[in-house]
Amino acid sequence: MKGFSRVAALFSVLALVVFYGPGDALAKRPIKIGSFLATTGPASFLGDPELKTLKMYIEEINAKGGVDGHKLELVWYDTAGKAKAAKDIVKRLVKKDRVDVIVGGSTSGTTLAVIDIVERNKVPLISLAGSVKIIEPVKKWVFKTPHTDRMAAAKIFEDMKKRGIKKVALITGNGGFDKSGRAQCLALAPKYGIEIVADEQYSNSDTDMTAQLTKIRATDAQAILNFGFGKAPAIVMKNIKQLGIKLPVYQSHGVASKKFLELAGEAAEGVRLPAAALLVADILPDSDPQKKVLMDYKSKYEAKYGPVSTFGGHAYDGLMIAVEAIDRADSLDKAKIRDEIEKTKGFVGTGGIFNMSPTDHLGLDLSAFKMLEVKNGQWTLVN
Amino acid sequence: MDLLLQFLLTGLTTGSIYALVGLGFAIIYNASDVVNFAQGEFLMIGAMSAIFLHRLGLPLPLAIAAAVAISIAVGLLLEKLAIEPARNASVVSLIIITIGASIFFRGVALLIWGKEIYGLPHFSGEEPIRLLGATVLPQSIWVMAGTVVLVGAVKYFFDHTLAGKAMRACSHNKRAAALLGIDVKKIMLLSYGLSAGLGGLAGVLVAPITYMTYDAGVMLGLKGFCAAILGGMGSSMGAVAGGLVLGVIEALGTGFISSGYKDAISFFIILLILFFRPSGLFGKSGGERV
């Protein structure tokens, strides 16, 4: 029985370590805001500002006495952008941490992976990810704050139509954001009378896209549309310049950050993209209803962390919609909180003015997007 | 014709990046039979150090020199603190140590430099050079030239210096090398230092083109590993050839077949090559020692 005692001892030690680890405290309970974000990995440019925003505003709300006398407590974990990790984390948030509401899911893949868990356990989820699939068809417990990729494609095609562009070359990455965006572009193009004459792809870790762009150069495209995020779009811009391609270039809201301008440098001149108003908060007219909220968020974030991106703004919108709903519900009952989130009307956020309904769990329309153009290394508004 | 020329040039540009990474694999493999999975992290450390030193106001050449020195120091520490204490471990255990090291380096880089993407200025501007209708960036010429110089230097080192010959002896048989009076410990240390320095320099050369993040070493390392294997493990010329072949296959696959499946195409071709040449393009297929 020597072998038995050896193995058994090993497993029982392991079990002891494992199960008497971090325990649950049951004091007077604060409101638990759960979150699962891609704070590392390729999508960390989303998760990082989102987490910073959540931390900053929860601190601020608590300093003002919390919500209905309850303090807020943030319980968050890193998904590294992986769906399986997100699933385990959300189970943990729901079953172990027993959070009241979840604000998070930096990427569409991680959000889509957890929908059945929150639906089954009846926990409200406000996602910070882009894909239209998250809210279409409507799921009872799932909401989101960022504009959808379909809206981005529509905004871009609208602008192209105005400029008389009819033939477009598409170049996209191989991530979830890129591929979902690509699918929306391919589906929407015919509605705007636009023909996709090239449909090239790259891998997001690629270092050179001149081969794809050389193929595009050989077509009769009148404009190039790049749906992507991270460093790849900056490389695309540089490669376009290197090959001497003079066509107008459109990017998606995936590059709506100062970082893109810094990385692409001169090569970004003239590029157009749809983005939330946050990026151009300082040049908006004072009459704009969002101006105050935007400047407020921008100054607070920049005082603490540096340049804002629209992604952190989505987290602000998500958190505030949740907090206001809890406030209106006057209760920690999850069903009531969910009902109040769905009743969100006229909420002025960084992404636009939200008007949710039982059939629309986002509540934004195309007007929430601004079409921007890069001029002299700065964002400018296109009218 | 223009099209083909541009594809080839693109392939050689990315290929020379893979070749530079592959070269670092070859050196450590030559001395110790170990595939160092932290090789990509040496590039990241070199590039990130150079970027930050440059941002602190150091002129570019000085920043680069310091960054290479930092990479060498990291390589030496890795050998001294992790590889040497485990010298009796099997090759697989050593490989897992290098995987642990690569995760560790990424973790440290994350703490020091954060998750942002960084760029480094191009060494001699970004005005593309025209070659018969195709274009190439001056930085790519730097990378290609760097590859040529470094592979020459490595070849000279292994063939004509005492330390290089000693290193090769160690790779054949460590005990026999020790009996001949070779200080095996010192040679192992040297090989890690050399490989790390090479990796650091490679990182600095490619950073203006590829940009850099704390986790960019993984994919660069993976492609470099493919280059080294394709060429034949342990052959520095092979690693370079492997890198260039891989780059050209990728570009041609993108250009003529499908950009979405280009990586699948290149791996498929690697498999085919290995099927016909089980020891890579330039590897010697030695018999097994019983």
Added chain:
Amino acid sequence: MRRLSGFFGLAAVLAALPFLFPDNYYVTVVGTTAMIHVILAVALNLFMGYAGQISLGHAAFFGIGAYASAVLTTRYGLNPWLALGAGLVATYLVSLAISRPILRLKGHYLAMATLGFGIIVHIFLVQADTVTGGPDGLSGIPPMSLGPVVLDTDMEWYWTMGGLMLATILFSLNLSVSRMGRALFAIHGSEVAAQTMGIDTPKVKSQVFIISALITSLTGSLFAHQQSFVSPDSFGFFFSVELVTMVVLGGMGSTFGAVVGAVLLSFLPEFLTVFEDYEVMIYGAILMSIMIFLPSGLFVAVAGFASRRLAAGRERRRC
């Protein structure tokens, strides 16, 4: 009996945990994930630890099983068990087709070839989005039933995976003392020597590769139903590396080594999350330290130390 004492110990612990810690997150959720990892690591150990080969592409077989089940049940409404069977057939054909050419390769070249295979499969999962759903994956995979029981709750999956895990371990322990097991150890020692003893080494290697792939695919199918969702990032290169790490960390060649390695790497990240930004660094440091100080693997070293049987190398490898 003594040979299987570790097995019975593990089974007892497994049966006791849900009663000692009812509805505990670490038992039901992390525990089930850990058991899946154990099955995969034990299966990989047959190929790596027993036969002395290496595979950096096992995540692909896990993916083939999972996607066969996911695609066939969600898109074609096939019965989950039939889908699972189809996954096994697909895996059998693929592993059979690649085993002969790939297994001619040795060492790092074999690592490269299996890695390439794994990446090709992964790219297919990402790119063939009309079938696989692309990077967003496939959701809404129906639950499968085991006789009259519909496997749905975490607890039901705990027992199912637990059963499969014990069966896999038992299989692995028995294989090590079989004729095939001895042939594999001989190949591990020296392929040329094994051949001269009359072992058909290509055949035996190919057999163990296929067996290992089939177990992995089967687990993948169950995984798809357990998660009710699949996406390509569960089946990538990094997961293959993680599986290899589990096997080596616990101790190559030892079934319980693979068990310990898999359990450790499943629970470790759960506890490291409290370190936030330091998590990655600490994880790497732990991995390195274990291999530096216990190069033969955690379980092999600890078990060897505990029993103080210094000369029992061969016995240890098989327990």
